[in-house]
Amino acid sequence: MPKLITTRTRIADLGKPRIIIIGGGFGGIEVVKALRGFKAQVVLFDKYNHHLFQPLLYQVATSGLETSSIVAPFRKMFGSQNDFYFRLGEVKKIDPAENSIETSIGRVKYDYLVLASGATTNFFGMAELEKNASCMKTIIDATKLRNKIIRSMEYALLAEEKAAMKSLMNFVIVGGGPTGVELAGALSELKRNVFPRDYKELDLAEMQIHLVESSPRLLNGMSEQASAKAFSFLTEMGVQVHLQTAVKAYDGEEVLLGTGEKLFSRSLVWAAGVKGNPVEGLDGALFTKSNRVMVDQYNRIKGYENIFAIGDVALMEGDEKFPKGHPQMAPAAQQQGKLVAQNIIHLIAKKTLRPFSYFDKGSMATVGRHKAVVDMRGGIRFQGAFAWYVWMFVHLMSLVGFRNRVFTFFSWMWSYFSYDRSNRLIIGRNEEKSILEEPLLK
Amino acid sequence: MPKLITTRTRIADLGKPRIIIIGGGFGGIEVVKALRGFKAQVVLFDKYNHHLFQPLLYQVATSGLETSSIVAPFRKMFGSQNDFYFRLGEVKKIDPAENSIETSIGRVKYDYLVLASGATTNFFGMAELEKNASCMKTIIDATKLRNKIIRSMEYALLAEEKAAMKSLMNFVIVGGGPTGVELAGALSELKRNVFPRDYKELDLAEMQIHLVESSPRLLNGMSEQASAKAFSFLTEMGVQVHLQTAVKAYDGEEVLLGTGEKLFSRSLVWAAGVKGNPVEGLDGALFTKSNRVMVDQYNRIKGYENIFAIGDVALMEGDEKFPKGHPQMAPAAQQQGKLVAQNIIHLIAKKTLRPFSYFDKGSMATVGRHKAVVDMRGGIRFQGAFAWYVWMFVHLMSLVGFRNRVFTFFSWMWSYFSYDRSNRLIIGRNEEKSILEEPLLK
Numbered sequence: 001m002p003k004l005i006t007t008r009t010r011i012a013d014l015g016k017p018r019i020i021i022i023g024g025g026f027g028g029i030e031v032v033k034a035l036r037g038f039k040a041q042v043v044l045f046d047k048y049n050h051h052l053f054q055p056l057l058y059q060v061a062t063s064g065l066e067t068s069s070i071v072a073p074f075r076k077m078f079g080s081q082n083d084f085y086f087r088l089g090e091v092k093k094i095d096p097a098e099n100s101i102e103t104s105i106g107r108v109k110y111d112y113l114v115l116a117s118g119a120t121t122n123f124f125g126m127a128e129l130e131k132n133a134s135c136m137k138t139i140i141d142a143t144k145l146r147n148k149i150i151r152s153m154e155y156a157l158l159a160e161e162k163a164a165m166k167s168l169m170n171f172v173i174v175g176g177g178p179t180g181v182e183l184a185g186a187l188s189e190l191k192r193n194v195f196p197r198d199y200k201e202l203d204l205a206e207m208q209i210h211l212v213e214s215s216p217r218l219l220n221g222m223s224e225q226a227s228a229k230a231f232s233f234l235t236e237m238g239v240q241v242h243l244q245t246a247v248k249a250y251d252g253e254e255v256l257l258g259t260g261e262k263l264f265s266r267s268l269v270w271a272a273g274v275k276g277n278p279v280e281g282l283d284g285a286l287f288t289k290s291n292r293v294m295v296d297q298y299n300r301i302k303g304y305e306n307i308f309a310i311g312d313v314a315l316m317e318g319d320e321k322f323p324k325g326h327p328q329m330a331p332a333a334q335q336q337g338k339l340v341a342q343n344i345i346h347l348i349a350k351k352t353l354r355p356f357s358y359f360d361k362g363s364m365a366t367v368g369r370h371k372a373v374v375d376m377r378g379g380i381r382f383q384g385a386f387a388w389y390v391w392m393f394v395h396l397m398s399l400v401g402f403r404n405r406v407f408t409f410f411s412w413m414w415s416y417f418s419y420d421r422s423n424r425l426i427i428g429r430n431e432e433k434s435i436l437e438e439p440l441l442k
Numbered sequence: 443m444p445k446l447i448t449t450r451t452r453i454a455d456l457g458k459p460r461i462i463i464i465g466g467g468f469g470g471i472e473v474v475k476a477l478r479g480f481k482a483q484v485v486l487f488d489k490y491n492h493h494l495f496q497p498l499l500y501q502v503a504t505s506g507l508e509t510s511s512i513v514a515p516f517r518k519m520f521g522s523q524n525d526f527y528f529r530l531g532e533v534k535k536i537d538p539a540e541n542s543i544e545t546s547i548g549r550v551k552y553d554y555l556v557l558a559s560g561a562t563t564n565f566f567g568m569a570e571l572e573k574n575a576s577c578m579k580t581i582i583d584a585t586k587l588r589n590k591i592i593r594s595m596e597y598a599l600l601a602e603e604k605a606a607m608k609s610l611m612n613f614v615i616v617g618g619g620p621t622g623v624e625l626a627g628a629l630s631e632l633k634r635n636v637f638p639r640d641y642k643e644l645d646l647a648e649m650q651i652h653l654v655e656s657s658p659r660l661l662n663g664m665s666e667q668a669s670a671k672a673f674s675f676l677t678e679m680g681v682q683v684h685l686q687t688a689v690k691a692y693d694g695e696e697v698l699l700g701t702g703e704k705l706f707s708r709s710l711v712w713a714a715g716v717k718g719n720p721v722e723g724l725d726g727a728l729f730t731k732s733n734r735v736m737v738d739q740y741n742r743i744k745g746y747e748n749i750f751a752i753g754d755v756a757l758m759e760g761d762e763k764f765p766k767g768h769p770q771m772a773p774a775a776q777q778q779g780k781l782v783a784q785n786i787i788h789l790i791a792k793k794t795l796r797p798f799s800y801f802d803k804g805s806m807a808t809v810g811r812h813k814a815v816v817d818m819r820g821g822i823r824f825q826g827a828f829a830w831y832v833w834m835f836v837h838l839m840s841l842v843g844f845r846n847r848v849f850t851f852f853s854w855m856w857s858y859f860s861y862d863r864s865n866r867l868i869i870g871r872n873e874e875k876s877i878l879e880e881p882l883l884k
Contacts, residue, residue: 010600010643049592066510075640076862085643088596105600150491154530158452158547198517201452201527403856410852414845420518 009106011085014041017348020101020110022091022279024051024074026330027311028116029400030337036081038345043085043110045103049073052139053399055330056408058179060142062149062186063194064415067139069408072400091117094281096304101279112306112344115279115293116337119312119328122273122290132252133270136179145269149187152267157201163264169207170265172255174247175272176213177221178365181230183269184211185367188237193419209239210263214246214272219373221327222363226373229383233367247272274328276313288315292325297355299340308344310336319358326358330398335359366391369416451548453527456483459790462543462552464533464721466493466516468772469753470558471842472779478523480787485527485552487545491515494581495841497772498850500621502584504591504628505636506857509581511850514842533559536723538746543721554748554786557721557735558779561754561770564715564732574694575712578621587711591629594709599643605706611649612707614697616689617714618655619663620807623672625711626653627809630679635861651681652705656688656714661815663769664805668815671825675809689714716770718755730757734767739797741782750786752778761800768800772840777801808833811858 011018017040021028024046035042050071059065078084093102100109121137123130134145152168159165171187173180187209196204211218211234217227218234218241234241246258247268255263276291286294286302292315295301299308299316311333315325326332336356343353362380366372370385392412399405414420453460459482463470466488477484492513501507520526535544542551563579565572576587594610601607613629615622629651638646653660653676659669660676660683676683688700689710697705718733728736728744734757736744741756743749753775757767768774778798785795804822806829808814814830817823834854841847856862 008600008602012643049596066508068508073640079639087600088593151530154491158450158529160450197521198515406856407849407852410849414848 009087009108011043011108014083016041017111018043019112019344021114021116023116023118025116025118025311027333027337030334031114031341032078034338034341041083044074045087045089045091047090049088051400055395057136057142058183058186061136061145062190063146065408065411069404069411072404091279094279096307114340115309115313116311117277117313119274119276121270122275124273129250132250133268135270148267153199157199166206167264168266172210172263172265172268174212174270176211176218179271180211181218181365181367184209184234184239188239189368211239212242212245212247216244219365223375223381225381226375229373230367233371237368298343298353299336299356308340310340316356331361332358364391451529451550453485453550456525458483459553460485461554461786463556463558465558465560467558467560467753469775469779472776473556473783474520476780476783483525486516487529487531487533489532491530493842497837499578499584500625500628503578503587504632505588507850507853511846511853514846533721536721556782557751557755558753559719559721559755561716561718563712564717566715571692574692575710577712590709595641599641608648609706610708614652614705614707614710616654616712618653618660621713622653623660623807623809626651626676626681630681631810653681654684654687654689658686661807665817665823667823668817671815672809675813679810740785740795741778741798750782752782758798773803774800806833
């Protein structure tokens with residue numbers, strides 16, 4: 001039986017230009033899509049075999065959606081696209097001199113390379129925090145968090161002392177952007193609509209939700225109007241919002257805030273920053289402190305002819321509205337992805353390239369049932385129930401795959417009419433031990 | 443901050459008889475349901491916070507259903523039942539002399555105890571096999587298997603040598619009962635309907651599925667007619683069925699059959715036997731070799747006044763039709779559960795107990811689209827398309843929870859019309875490392 005040491009990626013040489021895309025997130029899949037029908041070989045590398053719709057991860061974490069509603073397998077997505085190759089692998093290094101990449105499944109040459117590896121949670125070097133906090137960037141994160149929330153409630157039920165019980169029912173979310181706001185709102189809906197029935201033995205009045213934001217307002221990428229409304233929605237719903245407050249430390253039991261205040265919580269979720277996912281082999285000077293690589297107006301990495309970067313991992317300067325780079329949001333990644341595909345086609349055809357111009361469609365965030373905030377172009381802003389329907393519609397339509405849209409729609413309809421979040425499951429992660437041997441209770 | 447050492451289960455003393463049920467499977471939940479409205483305190487212990495519909499696990503493993511469609515949280519199920527207590531915990535020991543149990547969350551006394559802990563995979567002492575084989579008794583098993591199937595195909599794509607490629611595409615299932623038959627059929631449908639589109643670079647003709655059964659026929663708990671039809675269905679679908687064949691050894695690469703034949707496979711699924719999940723503290727002499735505890739005709743464990751056992755973990759002698767004990771199937775567990783609840787009520791009311799009489803409703807198994815086999819009472823047997831619709835209907839109606847039924851129904855409708863199995867996801871289990879660092883490729 002020969003050993004399965006794979007050193008070749010087995011990507012056939014088709015005699016056409018080979019475009020390799022690293023990462024199948026919002027940006028990466030737009031590049032693939034836009035190259036459909038073009039005479040090139042398109043190769044997508046990803047660590048997972050599916051695309052993840054991150055904006056709805058918080059719903060998986062709070063038992064509102066199943067994981068499979070927000071993921072789409074790449075092979076299914078691009079199954080009918082000619083000369084498309086998917087490789088399940090991790091890209092470890094770029095070798096620009098050789099025009100090749102080193103991956104976990106071997107080395108392969110490229111004619112054009114697009115780095116679309118996205119971002120990961122940024123703990124700003126706070127190691128103890130990183131060890132003790134939950135985050136929410138991947139499916140694993142979301143299901144771990146869901147397990148943790150449910151398990152915390154189960155253990156709160158059993159706690160001997162009131163202080164211990166309260167710390168188990170005290171959820172601290174750090175980061176007042178859409179992720180933190182949406183998570184805080186969803187948790188407060190669990191507290192109001194689901195937990196009272198599930199945990200009759202607990203006094204749910206003791207359950208607390210804190211949202212901690214270091215800047216002066218929530219959703220500081222949106223309008224002041226949106227920030228103010230989100231703040232009042234959350235406060236009405238019982239969330240304790242701390243503005244202009246930083247988190248100094250967290251040891252798993254005690255949160256130390258910049259104000260000196262301490263919160264006793266066994267569950268802290270860190271949604272307060274992201275950093276890019278770089279790949280080795282590029283000039284280190286091109287990366288910012290938060291690991292975004294500098295690109296020109298064509299999304300080309302400065303100094304490289306045939307290497308592009310898009311989305312969260314890239315930083316394009318020169319846009320007056322966004323001097324520090326475009327927001328790390330889906331629309332920016334998608335627009336850059338489409339243009340990069342066009343520009344690569346132009347490069348191959350020796351035509352002139354088109355510079356990127358970000359079309360800011362606006363942004364939105366939801367807080368709870370009938371409570372969302374929307375900023376649109378032209379200064380159109382609205383909040384409340386209509387904003388919530390718009391938010392749901394836009395997210396539903398943005399999901400990849402008709403099936404995902406249908407199933408998410410039904411999940412939402414179900415929750416809407418039953419006030420129920422039906423996915424509250426602990427699917428134990430540790431196959432050998434009972435899930436109860438987890439550190440929480442030792 | 444007080445330490446979270448929980449030594450009390452915090453189950454209030456209500457001044458009523460306390461009935462503790464260990465395990466929320468098919469049997470356990472029937473006991474709880476049947477005690478609704480009765481003046482007793484009902485306490486359910488389970489390692490997980492949800493009930494699992496095991497008959498459809500193989501569909502999770504072959505990407506046909508989402509995990510959440512086949513599970514139901516206990517707190518939701520029994521949320522409206524008075525004096526019902528759920529405890530997330532593992533029961534470690536029974537102390538009959540003290541009428542108490544020792545659990546991972548503390549010690550608690552019972553007036554009546556029902557052991558409904560079910561069964562686990564039985565590897566018959568073959569340690570190397572256990573280490574290398576996959577099994578399919580829990581959600582974790584099923585998602586691991588799903589990951590493995592998909593990853594095996596991804597790696598087959600990259601294999602350097604044909605022998606390695608073929609071994610990755612060679613799936614060996616051991617055990618010709620419904621589990622094995624259903625899994626083999628589902629895999630062959632993946633091979634025919636899904637993989638050709640997903641893996642155009644692979645020659646799917648090289649993919650093999652073997653089903654190995656040690657007795658002379660498949661589904662040997664069913665009629666000869668059903669066995670023969672299942673055999674011909676599977677063979678038509680390209681599954682290689684080996685009857686009267688045992689598996690002697692499996693080292694992760696090579697399967698050694700009793701016939702001396704060797705199969706080269708990186709994926710062996712063991713569905714060839716179960717053994718009971720006993721709890722310490724009972725008389726060891728009461729357990730069979732396969733860990734089933736001997737009970738009398740009232741499901742009472744012999745020698746104990748107030749301890750009962752039902753379902754897969756129990757063995758009731760004296761039924762002429764089932765001299766070796768009732769089949770380890772859902773209907774037997776459910777009927778025993780209902781009767782045990784009644785008998786406990788009678789015990790408390792000092793009435794006479796009713797002995798158990800198994801009502802064999804028949805059995806069924808499915809092989810693939812329009813291919814199922816059904817044995818009903820009165821010798822009614824049928825196979826094929828109608829049997830398949832009956833199978834789907836019965837399983838749909840048996841699912842716990844209206845929402846699960848609706849979502850499963852839609853998943854099946856989707857698959858039916860699109861021939862697609864839409865849940866083919868690798869949700870990596872290892873949060874720290876890339877899933878590609880798994881032993882498969884080292």
